[in-house]
Amino acid sequence: MMTTAFLGLGAMGSPMAAHMAARSRESGVSTLVWNRTFGKAEAHAAQHGSRATPLVETGQADLIVSCLPTSAEVDEVLGQLRGHLKAGSVWVDCTSGHPDAAPRQRERLQEQGVAFLDAPVSGGVTAAQSGTLTVMVGGPDAEIETVRPHLAFAGTLIRVGDTGAGFAVKAVNNALLAVNLWAAGEGLAILGLHGVNLSAALDVINASSGRSNTTQNLIPQRVLTREFPATFGLGLLAKDAGIALDMVESVRGSAPVIAQVTALYRAAARIVGPQEDHTAALKLVEQMNGTVLA
Amino acid sequence: MMTTAFLGLGAMGSPMAAHMAARSRESGVSTLVWNRTFGKAEAHAAQHGSRATPLVETGQADLIVSCLPTSAEVDEVLGQLRGHLKAGSVWVDCTSGHPDAAPRQRERLQEQGVAFLDAPVSGGVTAAQSGTLTVMVGGPDAEIETVRPHLAFAGTLIRVGDTGAGFAVKAVNNALLAVNLWAAGEGLAILGLHGVNLSAALDVINASSGRSNTTQNLIPQRVLTREFPATFGLGLLAKDAGIALDMVESVRGSAPVIAQVTALYRAAARIVGPQEDHTAALKLVEQMNGTVLA
Amino acid sequence: MMTTAFLGLGAMGSPMAAHMAARSRESGVSTLVWNRTFGKAEAHAAQHGSRATPLVETGQADLIVSCLPTSAEVDEVLGQLRGHLKAGSVWVDCTSGHPDAAPRQRERLQEQGVAFLDAPVSGGVTAAQSGTLTVMVGGPDAEIETVRPHLAFAGTLIRVGDTGAGFAVKAVNNALLAVNLWAAGEGLAILGLHGVNLSAALDVINASSGRSNTTQNLIPQRVLTREFPATFGLGLLAKDAGIALDMVESVRGSAPVIAQVTALYRAAARIVGPQEDHTAALKLVEQMNGTVLA
Amino acid sequence: MMTTAFLGLGAMGSPMAAHMAARSRESGVSTLVWNRTFGKAEAHAAQHGSRATPLVETGQADLIVSCLPTSAEVDEVLGQLRGHLKAGSVWVDCTSGHPDAAPRQRERLQEQGVAFLDAPVSGGVTAAQSGTLTVMVGGPDAEIETVRPHLAFAGTLIRVGDTGAGFAVKAVNNALLAVNLWAAGEGLAILGLHGVNLSAALDVINASSGRSNTTQNLIPQRVLTREFPATFGLGLLAKDAGIALDMVESVRGSAPVIAQVTALYRAAARIVGPQEDHTAALKLVEQMNGTVLA
The missing domain is CATH 3.40.50.720 (NAD(P)-binding Rossmann-like Domain)
Structure with a gap:
């Protein structure tokens, strides 16, 4: 037993x-x-x-x-x-x-x-x-x-x-989550500033090649609703992206996008707050662009 | 009639x-x-x-x-x-x-x-x-x-x-495609350099928060198979990302990830070739990291 | 006459x-x-x-x-x-x-x-x-x-x-100013977080290959003194970097560093304030890193 | 004795x-x-x-x-x-x-x-x-x-x-060298594509706020002459930038420009060759832009 x-x-x-x-x-x-x-x-x-x-x-x-x-x-x-x-x-x-x-x-x-x-x-x-x-x-x-x-x-x-591969895949998965989320935030901010309706834009993107879990689920459910429910903290996602960047460093890899996004999430965790939901990283995108994703 | x-x-x-x-x-x-x-x-x-x-x-x-x-x-x-x-x-x-x-x-x-x-x-x-x-x-x-x-x-x-919004959404969709694809390429390159099996990693990512159309469809079908079928040219995707960046410029927006990825796709189109399939952008990621996504 | x-x-x-x-x-x-x-x-x-x-x-x-x-x-x-x-x-x-x-x-x-x-x-x-x-x-x-x-x-x-070349060189000069300043801010922030004395570090850098007008003049005179005298506005430097990025766009160039730094200065102008001195861009670097350059 | x-x-x-x-x-x-x-x-x-x-x-x-x-x-x-x-x-x-x-x-x-x-x-x-x-x-x-x-x-x-501070300052100095050099290469590539004479542009920049050791010495002496004398290897500069990025990682700092430039130098070392002079990083800038700095 x-x-x-x-x-x-x-x-x-x-x-x-x-x-x-x-x-x-x-x-x-x-x-x-x-x-x-x-x-x-x-x-x-x-x-x-x-x-x-x-x-x-x-x-x-x-x-x-x-x-x-x-x-x-x-x-x-x-x-x-x-x-x-x-x-x-x-x-x-x-x-x-x-x-x-x-x-x-x-x-x-x-x-x-x-x-x-x-x-x-x-x-x-x-x-x-x-x-x-x-x-x-x-x-x-x-x-x-x-x-x-x-x-x-x-x-x-x-x-x-082998040992460590589980952590490695998780870190990379979360780094991709971080990238996809941030980029979608940038794209929607720009569309909004051009007067495009964000819900319609998301409907199209989610039927198109640019879709990701972040456009399909996170942004409509958490960002456009302005709920940002804190189920997974911004500080923790910044931490995970940092693990992915550590992995880049340990093999002397060249991953300019993951590197940049890690820097941006660390900034977001400090400026927006580590306890906020991870999707609140887009509040920094909003500040950077003087707009609101709504 | x-x-x-x-x-x-x-x-x-x-x-x-x-x-x-x-x-x-x-x-x-x-x-x-x-x-x-x-x-x-x-x-x-x-x-x-x-x-x-x-x-x-x-x-x-x-x-x-x-x-x-x-x-x-x-x-x-x-x-x-x-x-x-x-x-x-x-x-x-x-x-x-x-x-x-x-x-x-x-x-x-x-x-x-x-x-x-x-x-x-x-x-x-x-x-x-x-x-x-x-x-x-x-x-x-x-x-x-x-x-x-x-x-x-x-x-x-x-x-x-209104007029132009269709083009705008398409450009942003394709910019997100470009970002998601490149970042996934970086992530897989790093995982490969750490000895992780890429198919298993994709299976996990596709059941997880980092998934996108690129990890679910493009990379398994076109990249890991090494087929890179030229249905949508790399030069055209670089062009579309550039349209998105023009949109950023015209509103003086701050979109560091879209800006960087546009630069990388233009580089890829010049170094890998504009007529190659858009997924062949990852051949530049491979060169940058001295590895092959397989 | x-x-x-x-x-x-x-x-x-x-x-x-x-x-x-x-x-x-x-x-x-x-x-x-x-x-x-x-x-x-x-x-x-x-x-x-x-x-x-x-x-x-x-x-x-x-x-x-x-x-x-x-x-x-x-x-x-x-x-x-x-x-x-x-x-x-x-x-x-x-x-x-x-x-x-x-x-x-x-x-x-x-x-x-x-x-x-x-x-x-x-x-x-x-x-x-x-x-x-x-x-x-x-x-x-x-x-x-x-x-x-x-x-x-x-x-x-x-x-x-020819006509326009004067504006072009000025925009690129100021984009380089923006890049050199921001990067020096990042470097000093990291050195400070590692416990290195920033004045001594600047003395060394200014006798070494990493020196620029920003490490030789702007940072010691305006940043380390915390004076940030508003002789050239942050909003104007963001504008000039944006002109350089427009020039990149018009030739479909690949300039990932200028592109990224332009995005960061636009963010800084919005978050720190466009009327602040251009060197106050480093206040955003400080916020991003939870440190002060002093 | x-x-x-x-x-x-x-x-x-x-x-x-x-x-x-x-x-x-x-x-x-x-x-x-x-x-x-x-x-x-x-x-x-x-x-x-x-x-x-x-x-x-x-x-x-x-x-x-x-x-x-x-x-x-x-x-x-x-x-x-x-x-x-x-x-x-x-x-x-x-x-x-x-x-x-x-x-x-x-x-x-x-x-x-x-x-x-x-x-x-x-x-x-x-x-x-x-x-x-x-x-x-x-x-x-x-x-x-x-x-x-x-x-x-x-x-x-x-x-x-204290112990380690010497290495730290050197790494940051060289990271700044790397950033300043790369950005100057981007700027000159764009000016060249706009038909501006690069020597005249450098004369102006070197009398202006965008000047750095790279525009004053390295680029006129090594790049515009096409000599690229291999006195300090590209692979070694990529290594030094990597040390600076490791320092960013160890304090969980946010240094998007140093992070990106490190990725670009690692790419350059792999694509152009680690034994080439460090200024040959600009050969990758040239490839990315389809131009020559001359």
């Missing part, structure tokens, strides 16, 4: 842990949950039948899943759990982490007999709630197959390469 | 004219077709039952549709047809034209009693063949409704604003 | 006109001066012995020098002087004008028998006061030689090409 | 070592010299009265100066000299190194009782030959004062901060 634990009950982690807890209960076991602000763990237990425990106790799980803001928080938790982990267990890190951190984290856990998989997720809060997240995993096939049945939040789980 | 004419039988224009001809025949009339290389008009007539005519004779049509490389060619044809047009007719320009050209062209035709609509199309050769193009139109509603039933190549026809 | 007139008594024009007036007086004639805010003309007359006149009276001068914010103001003044100009006279426009405007303005004046030279100046208020401006002139050699002795504000006067 | 050693006799190192040797001889001692291609050391000894020795013997010097392509080569040499260094000696690294490497190298040497100063130089081959290099040093004041009298190649020696 397998014990599972979930570390980090944020906007993504909380519904992910709920799916884990629901599946575990089918086998009659509890999912251990932990969160830095411990009240969130207790609330999760009350609502989803998981079990809130101190951090060190989660070390006794056979499968630990973490979903934290950055690799720095994962490193910290790894340090606190040193000496408390169970040999033979597997740690699946769903954080949007740094590819440089993964081999280091894997080595650190291997010394304790624990496997490590980098397994960030995509799909946002909606897919987390419906249990249909896309999980991109870096690591050995065999280890992935061991944990696959237990990742109840996954709609699709794809191995993308 | 309405006579229609179609000017410009390129990769897009030829199947568009075929749909026009098919619908006209239902009413027992021929669609006049003209092309600079006149043999293409004769071949079209033979294959699709249109009627190849000298340019000046097309001026007697009630509805003229043009689909030429740039607004410069439209201006030239307008000049040659001066004095040969029929008052009360409508000219629908499906060229990916310049918003600055539209009011000038409209005025020039109005002096001859002819209406003008800018009506570029999107969807590529495939949608042209299936008659499901998206048409984005700038101009008065009433004029648009007059021609709507006759544009047999249209799947969707959307009015996006 | 030659009559001269000077239109536009701003920060640059006022001392330039003073030099013209001083030299004219040697021949016993007055320099006519005009300014939109007419009190500035009267004050100039009182202080420098020029003669303040209504605009139309300046049309009787043999040599008219204009120094206005943009080519739009020159066009306006040209319109108001239509029918009031003296055949055989020469108009020297020292405005940082648009190369596209020059041939049009020359033609318009030629119809009235008046020659036109585009002749923007460089050196700033200091060189205007000392009468040592660099004047870059576009137009025929013979016409340039006619006016050369009378341009008392010129330290150096160089013919750079 | 102090023994000095010089490691790395490239285009810069060779004349620097010659100055060291000349000054040492005044005190009756030889300067030890070493180079990977040892024949260059022997030739140096023959020509300048230095003494060519195997690498390990240089470890007995009281002052070791290194001038190698990158920090990677310094790390390698440090490894080979491990156990052969003299406690109490000082190592001065004139390589254009990486700020991240400096603290590590200092620590590694401190374990052996050896001090470390990062001390890159600026001024190029000319200043190396005349012994008038600018030396920018990171490290403790006292250590700097110890070595100051012995660095015979220095015209100016400035402490810019």
